[in-house]
Amino acid sequence: MPVTKWNYQVTEASEIPEAIAKAFYIAQSGRPGPVLLDIAKDAQFQELDFEYKKCTKIRSYIPEHPVDPFKVKEAAELIDAAKKPLLLFGQGVIIANAEEELKEFIEKTGIPAAWTLLGLSALPSDHPLNVGMLGMHGNYGPNIKTNESDLIIAVGMRFDDRVTGKVSSYATNAKIIHLEVDPAEINKIIKADVGVLGSAKKSLPMLTMNVKANKHQAWLQEFRDCDKIEMEKVIQKDTFPTKGGLSMGEAVRITSEKVKNNAVLVTDVGQQQMIASRYFKFTQSKSNVTSGGLGTMGFGVPAALGAQLGAKDRTVCCFVGDGGFQMTLQELGTIVQNRLPVKIILLNNNFLGMVRQWQQLFFDRRYSFTELHNPDFIMIANGFGMPAHKVTKREDLEAGIQKMLDHNGPYLLEVVVEKEDNVFPMVPAGASVSDIILEA
Numbered sequence: 001m002p003v004t005k006w007n008y009q010v011t012e013a014s015e016i017p018e019a020i021a022k023a024f025y026i027a028q029s030g031r032p033g034p035v036l037l038d039i040a041k042d043a044q045f046q047e048l049d050f051e052y053k054k055c056t057k058i059r060s061y062i063p064e065h066p067v068d069p070f071k072v073k074e075a076a077e078l079i080d081a082a083k084k085p086l087l088l089f090g091q092g093v094i095i096a097n098a099e100e101e102l103k104e105f106i107e108k109t110g111i112p113a114a115w116t117l118l119g120l121s122a123l124p125s126d127h128p129l130n131v132g133m134l135g136m137h138g139n140y141g142p143n144i145k146t147n148e149s150d151l152i153i154a155v156g157m158r159f160d161d162r163v164t165g166k167v168s169s170y171a172t173n174a175k176i177i178h179l180e181v182d183p184a185e186i187n188k189i190i191k192a193d194v195g196v197l198g199s200a201k202k203s204l205p206m207l208t209m210n211v212k213a214n215k216h217q218a219w220l221q222e223f224r225d226c227d228k229i230e231m232e233k234v235i236q237k238d239t240f241p242t243k244g245g246l247s248m249g250e251a252v253r254i255t256s257e258k259v260k261n262n263a264v265l266v267t268d269v270g271q272q273q274m275i276a277s278r279y280f281k282f283t284q285s286k287s288n289v290t291s292g293g294l295g296t297m298g299f300g301v302p303a304a305l306g307a308q309l310g311a312k313d314r315t316v317c318c319f320v321g322d323g324g325f326q327m328t329l330q331e332l333g334t335i336v337q338n339r340l341p342v343k344i345i346l347l348n349n350n351f352l353g354m355v356r357q358w359q360q361l362f363f364d365r366r367y368s369f370t371e372l373h374n375p376d377f378i379m380i381a382n383g384f385g386m387p388a389h390k391v392t393k394r395e396d397l398e399a400g401i402q403k404m405l406d407h408n409g410p411y412l413l414e415v416v417v418e419k420e421d422n423v424f425p426m427v428p429a430g431a432s433v434s435d436i437i438l439e440a
Contacts, residue, residue: 005033013046021055030063031182032095064181067198067206075153075177075194076210082151084219085111086142086174088134088163091118091292092156092181093200099123099285101204102155108208110215112223114142116157117277120288125261125281131223135162136427137274140234141226143425143433147172148222155179156200159189160293169432179203233438234424239279245418246394248272248347252279254401255317255345263315264289264307268300268324271353274423276319298327301344305331308340315343315405322348322374332384335410343404346414349421350374357422361440381412388412 001007006026010019019037027035079085093102099122106113106123112131113123123130132139134146146152152174157163164170167189178185178192179200186195196203238249252275256263261281266289267273273290282288289307291299304318325346335342356370381388387407391400397415404413427436 003034004036007036007038009038009040010043011040013043013048016043016048017050017052018055021053022058025055025058026061026063031092064199065183065197067196067203069206071194071196072203072206072210075179075196075207078151078175078177078194079109079111079153079207079211080214082175083216084145084149085109085151085153085216086145086149087111087113087153087155088116088142088157089113089119089122089155090116090157091122092179093119093122094156094285096156096181096199096201098156098200098204101201101208103127105204105208105211108213109211110217110220111153112142112145112216112220114138116160116163117290118288118292119157120277120290121265121282121285124283126283129220131220132227133277136165136429137278137423137425138427139227139278140230140425140436140438141223143427143436144226145223146170146174147432147434149174151175151177153177153179154190154192155204156181158185164189165427165431165433165435169434179207230425230438235279238275241394245421246391246397246415247421248275248349248417249279250394251345251347251397251401251415251417252276252319254398255405256280258398258401258405259315259317263287263317264311266290266300266304266307266316266318268318268320269295269297269354270321270324271349271357271421271423272319272321272347274354275347278423280317297324300324301328301331301335304342304344305335305338305340308335308342309338316341318342318344320344320346321353322346322350322372322377323352325377326375329380332381332386332410332412336385340410341408342410344410344412345401345404346377346412347417348374348377348414349417349419351419353421354423356420360420360422361426362428377412377414386410386412388414390414390416392416 023035106129113129114131114134131142152171175193177194179196180186239253241247262283264287265280267276269291289303300318300320308316350372352370359367378388391397404411425436425438
């Protein structure tokens with residue numbers, strides 16, 4: 001019960017069609033979530049006259065609440081009165097297929113919009129109102145400006161701890177509007193002044209109709225000024241380094257440029273996840289597949305396999321670290337066997353990089369069980385029948401990425417990066433978003 005949206009034990013074969021229909025309906029409707037069917041062995045061995053009827057309604061189950069127009073009007077009044085509003089959007093926008101509705105709302109109101117890790121790609125990277133990623137390794141502007149904002153509009157996001165940092169010092173000057181399909185999320189972490197229940201696909205257009213057209217040019221310029229600071233202190237060094245070993249950021253930037261910012265990004269968990277999310281660019285939605293709250297190392301390779309099956313006509317670029325990659329690299333065999341053209345970029349720093357970064361910054365470089373004695377990844381890939389090669393020099397990186405992308409089939413590119421290449425900006429654990437640091 002704690003980890004499933006619905007579960008049921010099937011004891012008779014005759015129950016199977018109805019149980020499966022219910023399972024798919026519950027899993028996919030409202031706020032999607034996992035379901036479990038436990039089919040007893042006796043039921044698996046019985047015969048039945050199979051007839052499948054799609055489930056479209058369950059009497060006691062309300063997947064989506066109707067949007068309250070009075071709540072929408074309350075929210076609209078707050079929006080019209082705000083001087084420094086900030087919109088935060090998450091995966092709920094993507095699940096609801098409300099990307100266009102989001103664009104129409106922010107373009108009418110002129111409100112800057114920032115995204116959570118799972119909201120990535122719902123708004124094109126180059127949209128003039130896109131001000132970047134929220135959270136622990138998000139962009140400087142949306143983090144530092146959260147506590148200067150007088151209104152936060154949260155759409156399809158849950159205010160998790162990576163976004164809020166220290167809750168008691170989060171959005172201290174702002175009123176909160178929360179648009180959310182799941183009633184359990186409203187007021188769970190951050191108290192909402194106005195909670196609007198319902199799908200973002202329906203609530204956003206209603207809100208757009210009720211608000212006045214506006215522009216917040218001076219407020220938006222404050223974010224762009226923050227961008228300049230971050231570019232100078234972090235982004236330029238990450239993505240265009242001129243000395244030292246290869247950086248994770250330049251590998252991500254070049255890959256994104258080579259695919260014209262139009263590939264599906266899949267990431268494992270760790271430093272490469274944050275770096276790829278920061279520097280890979282997007283032109284269309286549903287282009288980011290990453291592990292959210294569970295933080296599962298080893299997620300990348302099997303997720304890329306699934307992404308390629310689901311988007312056969314698109315390039316899938318999977319960024320993995322040397323730690324997480326070793327947890328599920330046996331799936332290289334599945335990728336090769338099914339002839340799936342997944343492009344895997346292994347950013348190898350011979351460390352469990354994110355844990356090492358914490359040990360460096362907060363534990364005086366007392367590195368404990370984070371340095372790795374890695375195997376020969378090229379030999380392993382070749383053993384599965386997957387072409388692969390290693391890049392260790394900056395002058396070979398662009399050609400190496402192009403060779404991987406040109407190959408008609410799956411490919412592993414190992415990029416050996418700096419051992420102490422850290423991910424900044426960073427909001428330290430338990431700190432306020434205002435305490436974001438740009439460098440060590």
